[in-house]
Amino acid sequence: EVQLLESGGNLVQPGGSLRLSCAASGFTFSSYAMGWVRQIPEKGLEWVADISGSGAKTFYADSMKGRFTISRDNAKNTLYLHMNRLRVEDTAVYYCAREVASESYGHFERWGQGTLVTVSS
Amino acid sequence: DVVMTQSPLSLPVSLGQPASISCRSSQSLVFSDGITYLTWFQQRPGQSPRRLIYKVSNRDSGVPDKFSGSGSGTDFTLKISRVEAEDVGVYYCMQGSHWPLTFGQGTRLEIK
Numbered sequence: 001e002v003q004l005l006e007s008g009g010n011l012v013q014p015g016g017s018l019r020l021s022c023a024a025s026g027f028t029f030s031s032y033a034m035g036w037v038r039q040i041p042e043k044g045l046e047w048v049a050d051i052s053g054s055g056a057k058t059f060y061a062d063s064m065k066g067r068f069t070i071s072r073d074n075a076k077n078t079l080y081l082h083m084n085r086l087r088v089e090d091t092a093v094y095y096c097a098r099e100v101a102s103e104s105y106g107h108f109e110r111w112g113q114g115t116l117v118t119v120s121s
Numbered sequence: 122d123v124v125m126t127q128s129p130l131s132l133p134v135s136l137g138q139p140a141s142i143s144c145r146s147s148q149s150l151v152f153s154d155g156i157t158y159l160t161w162f163q164q165r166p167g168q169s170p171r172r173l174i175y176k177v178s179n180r181d182s183g184v185p186d187k188f189s190g191s192g193s194g195t196d197f198t199l200k201i202s203r204v205e206a207e208d209v210g211v212y213y214c215m216q217g218s219h220w221p222l223t224f225g226q227g228t229r230l231e232i233k
Contacts (some may be wrong), residue, residue, distance in 0.1 A: 035222075037170075045162075045170065045213055047222040061221045095169060106158055106217020109181070111169040 002026040002110045004096050009115030016086050016119070022079040022096030022112055030054065030074040033099035035108060036081050038092040048094070049081065053102030086119045093117075123147050123216050127225035133233040140201040142228045144214035149194050151218065158217035161190055161199045164227075165210040173212075174199065206232060 008020040022034070036048040049070040050059045058070050069082040079096050093116050097108040124147040134140045150157045161174040172181050174190035177197060187202040201208055209232060214225040 044227045045215070045224045047215075047224070050222075059220060106215070106222045107160065107172075107175060108162070108170070108215070109172055109175075111171065113169055 002098065004098065004110060004112035006094065006096050006112045006115035009094065009117045011118045011120065012086055013121050014086060014088055014119055017082070017084045018086065018117060020081040020083070020094055020096075020115055020117070022081075024077045024079065024098070027098070029072075029077040031102055033102060033105055034070075034072060034079045035097050035099060035105070036070060036079075036094055037097055037108065037111075038090075038094045039114070040089075040092045046092075050099070050105045051079070057103070059105065083117070086117075088119050091117060091119045122221055123150070123219045123223050125214055125216055125223050125225035127212075127214060127228050130226060130228055132228055132230045134201075134204045134230060135233045136205065137203050140204050140208075140230060142199045142212055142214075142230075144192075144197045144199070144225050146195045146197075146216055148219070150197075150216050151194065157193065159190075159192065159197050160215045160217060161188075162213045162215065163208075163210055164213065165207075168210075170213065201230075204230070204232070 003025045005023045035050040051070045055072045067085045071080045093114040095114045096112045098110040100107045126145045128143045159177045162170040164170045178190045189200045211227040211229050213227050
């Protein structure tokens with residue numbers, strides 16, 4: 001059974017940093033691109049970033065580019081999102097989601113349960 | 122960026138009645154490979170999003186056939202043939218044909 005389990009969400013001050021993790025199981029992790037999507041509380045969904053199955057290719061939303069870094073460790077079956085220079089408006093639930101192939105994007109076939117990041121002083 | 126516009130944003134429906142959600146994109150979603158990457162997600166209260174429909178009209182495994190997707194180019198529709206209580210939630214369309222990936226604002230379906 002495909003499982004995606006996010007962790008690392010926390011309360012952080014503006015300007016601070018945080019690293020989110022997504023532990024994957026039930027499938028061959030390296031065979032699938034992965035992505036992060038966020039949801040501001042009671043609001044809609046916003047794509048954050050995607051990464052290819054090998055990790056060689058990454059893609060970012062403009063508002064996250066230069067502050068967020070998506071990465072993966074295929075030996076540990078884990079996806080990461082490193083977030084720097086956090087802003088109040090980054091407060092959201094962050095979901096990791098599985099794509100359908102190693103270099104196929106924008107499908108989000110399976111989702112994790114999400115982890116809450118709160119940016120506040 | 123491709124803007125995805127859903128309507129209505131709120132959809133009260135009586136049990137057993139049909140429902141229809143529109144999703145329009147600001148540019149064609151036909152990708153260079155000829156495929157249209159338009160996806161529908163359902164988010165029930167307190168849950169993560171769940172993919173229902175991909176490539177306009179393909180239902181995911183386990184999705185009841187009361188859900189159907191249609192459309193082409195810039196104009197797409199999600200239909201529910203007979204609404205049940207378990208269908209309450211927010212429905213999102215998303216385009217995967219252009220970077221950055223973009224979602225519609227969401228349509229909240231409620232029981233009248």
